[in-house]
Structures are given as C-alpha cells and as structure tokens.
Amino acid sequence: MIEIESLVNILKKNNSDFYTGVPDSILKELSMYLQNKKNHIVATNEGSAISIGIGYYLSTKKIPVIYMQNSGLSNAINPLISIANKNVYSIPLILIIGWRGSPNINDEPQHVEKGKITRNLLDLLKIKYTIIENAKDLKKFASIIKNAKKNNEIAACLIKKGTIKKSFSRKKINKFNLDKEYFLKILLENLNKKSQIISSTGYNSREIMYVRKKYNIRNGKDFYMVGGMGHTSSVALGYSLNTKKKIICIDGDGSFLMHLGSIKSVGSFGSNNLKYILLNNNTHDSVGGQSTFMNNVNIKKLTNSLGFKNYYKITSKLDINKKIKSFLNSKKLSFLEVCVTNCKLKNLPRPINLKNIKKIFMS
Numbered sequence: 001m002i003e004i005e006s007l008v009n010i011l012k013k014n015n016s017d018f019y020t021g022v023p024d025s026i027l028k029e030l031s032m033y034l035q036n037k038k039n040h041i042v043a044t045n046e047g048s049a050i051s052i053g054i055g056y057y058l059s060t061k062k063i064p065v066i067y068m069q070n071s072g073l074s075n076a077i078n079p080l081i082s083i084a085n086k087n088v089y090s091i092p093l094i095l096i097i098g099w100r101g102s103p104n105i106n107d108e109p110q111h112v113e114k115g116k117i118t119r120n121l122l123d124l125l126k127i128k129y130t131i132i133e134n135a136k137d138l139k140k141f142a143s144i145i146k147n148a149k150k151n152n153e154i155a156a157c158l159i160k161k162g163t164i165k166k167s168f169s170r171k172k173i174n175k176f177n178l179d180k181e182y183f184l185k186i187l188l189e190n191l192n193k194k195s196q197i198i199s200s201t202g203y204n205s206r207e208i209m210y211v212r213k214k215y216n217i218r219n220g221k222d223f224y225m226v227g228g229m230g231h232t233s234s235v236a237l238g239y240s241l242n243t244k245k246k247i248i249c250i251d252g253d254g255s256f257l258m259h260l261g262s263i264k265s266v267g268s269f270g271s272n273n274l275k276y277i278l279l280n281n282n283t284h285d286s287v288g289g290q291s292t293f294m295n296n297v298n299i300k301k302l303t304n305s306l307g308f309k310n311y312y313k314i315t316s317k318l319d320i321n322k323k324i325k326s327f328l329n330s331k332k333l334s335f336l337e338v339c340v341t342n343c344k345l346k347n348l349p350r351p352i353n354l355k356n357i358k359k360i361f362m363s
C-alpha cells in the first residue's frame with residue numbers, strides 16, 4: 001500500500017502540482033487530498049481533462065497531472081493520440097489511472113473487460129507506465145516521469161483497488177433534501193406496465209433495482225447502463241425512436257455533464273414519448289461524493305434552449321405525485337430535474353446478469 005502524500009510528493013518534486021481529472025472510486029483519497037485546492041479542476045470527461053492539461057502545459061511548460069478511472073481512458077484516447085502523442089505535438093503529461101477490473105480482482109463484467117485490455121491500450125498508445133503497489137513502485141514511477149520530462153512524453157501509472165491507504169475521513173455533503181429512494185418509489189409506482197427505463201451508471205441503476213425489489217414494483221422493464229457513462233440519454237434517444245411506449249431516461253448529474261452535447265440531440269430529435277429525468281445530487285456520489293459543480297446551472301434555461309419544450313422541477317415531497325404525473329403525461333418533449341440527497345443505502349445490488357437484462361428489456 002502507499003500513502004497518497006507519497007505519490008503527491010513525487011509529483012511535487014518533479015514540479016507537477018496542477019491536477020485535473022474525473023473522479024474514480026479507487027482514487028478517492030486523491031480527490032480528498034485535492035478538495036478545495038486551487039490548482040485542481042474536476043473535468044466533465046477524461047478527454048476534456050487531457051485537453052485542459054495540454055492547455056496548461058502550453059502556457060506554463062509545467063507537466064500537468066491527469067487522473068481518471070481506466071474506463072475513462074477511452075474518452076481520453078482522442079486528444080492523447082491526436083494532440084499529445086510523441087509524433088504529433090509531443091506534449092508531456094502524467095496520468096494516474098485507477099485500474100478497475102485488474103487481474104485477480106473480482107469486479108463487475110464491464111470493468112473486467114476494460115481491466116483486461118488496459119495495459120494493451122497503454123502499450124498501443126506507446127505510453128510508458130508502471131503499476132503502483134508499494135513504495136518501491138513509486139520510485140519506478142519517478143524515473144518514468146523523469147524520462148517523460150526529458151523526452152516530452154506521457155508517463156502513466158496504474159493503481160489497483162485498495163492500494164492507497166485511507167487517510168481522510170469522508171463526510172458526504174448533501175446539497176438537497178429530497179430522499180432519492182422516496183422519489184424513485186413514487187416514480188416507479190406511477191409508471192405503467194408498458195413503460196421502459198434506461199438508467200445511468202453510478203448509484204442510480206442500482207437504486208432502481210433496490211427499490212423495485214424492496215417494494216415489489218414489477219411494472220415496466222429496465223436497461224441499466226452499467227458502463228458507457230454519459231451515454232444514457234443517447235441510448236434512450238435511439239431506443240425511443242421506434243416505439244410509442246413511454247421511455248424514461250434516468251440520468252445522474254455527473255453522467256449528464258460527461259457528454260452534455262448529447263442532450264442537444266435529444267432536444268433536437270427526441271419525440272414526446274421520451275421522458276428525461278435528471279437526478280441531481282450535485283455530486284459524483286458513487287465514486288466518493290466529489291462535487292460536479294452542477295449547483296449553479298440554470299437547467300431550465302439550458303434545456304429550453306436545447307430544444308426541450310417543458311421543464312419540471314421537484315425539490316421536496318410537496319405535490320410530488322401530481323408533478324410526476326403531469327411530467328409523465330405531458331404531450332411535449334419534457335425534462336424533469338429532481339434535486340435529491342446522496343444515496344443513503346448500504347449494500348445496493350449490482351446488475352450482474354447483463355445478457356438476461358437485455359433479453360427481458362427487448363422482449
């Protein structure tokens with residue numbers, strides 16, 4: 001195991017003290033360390049994080065540190081290969097990558113697949129990396145960084161689950177009061193048998209599974225986006241085009257922001273049967289509760305200008321049934337923002353039998 005301070009010190013020694021990235025559960029301690037620090041930007045997706053880093057390097061000549069989960073490596077590939085690459089602009093970067101699905105670790109199917117190819121991806125990208133498990137590995141990482149500095153290259157490290165010692169005590173900050181479980185229960189009770197839900201990665205899908213089981217609400221079919229963060233609205237859009245059934249898209253604010261442009265496609269091309277619900281807790285709750293900085297966004301103005309015809313907002317239990325009903329029954333393309341608490345539940349179920357979930361959803 002390693003202390004987060006020892007990793008940060010190596011970066012400091014190399015004059016790298018600017019951080020940007022997308023939060024990851026394995027790298028929670030790094031997020032905690034960076035909380036409220038000025039030289040840190042929480043990016044909306046990993047490609048943006050790489051690009052913020054590139055801009056930072058161009059203006060300072062200092063090497064930025066970019067952190068992400070390995071699932072985000074795919075988002076990062078475009079600017080990594082077509083801007084930062086040695087044979088393009090040759091821009092030095094330091095990548096800290098949380099390695100979900102690393103060998104011999106029991107993880108969810110989507111992580112296992114990405115975990116298997118993570119090293120191959122780095123090899124293909126010609127990025128030198130080291131796997132950090134202990135203090136000795138930190139030394140190896142330091143020498144990769146030195147080389148990267150000298151040759152204007154990218155240096156990376158892979159960090160497995162449980163490698164970073166817990167040094168901060170975490171208290172999740174709830175921006176809003178409405179209990180998410182309560183909202184989901186009322187929503188599910190208001191759906192008819194024909195409705196279909198497409199829900200985002202993070203806690204949302206797992207909470208829907210939980211609420212269905214706990215209250216025995218078996219109406220409708222669900223498709224849980226266990227991966228592909230940020231693409232929930234696009235899958236829902238594609239699905240909704242060829243059906244008259246009500247399609248309920250349930251997204252998190254982190255996921256909504258990750259590929260915000262997709263909401264424009266929904267606004268331009270979505271039919272009235274597509275019902276978009278944003279569960280806004282202002283955080284990346286499921287990977288540690290880091291802020292998404294969503295709180296200052298005027299979502300009503302944003303979604304209206306992107307093509308949604310109606311905007312609804314729920315912040316409390318007051319008139320919740322009535323509001324849900326008018327949203328669901330609206331004849332125009334509608335957006336519902338629900339301001340909810342972080343998840344209060346422990347041991348949420350995980351969607352595991354994914355092919356079966358797909359089969360039921362498509363039946």
Ligand SMILES: Cc1ncc(C[n+]2csc(CCOP(=O)(O)OP(=O)(O)O)c2C)c(N)n1
Pocket residue numbers: 022023024025069071072073075200201202203204227228229251252253254255256281283284285286287292
């Ligand atoms: C491309 C990608 N980057 C990062 C992650 C790690 N990740 C999983 S859930 C999550 C936060 C999602 O936030 P939000 O949509 O607000 O849902 P919440 O966690 O609050 O339920 C993140 C960053 C991921 N799964 N995929």
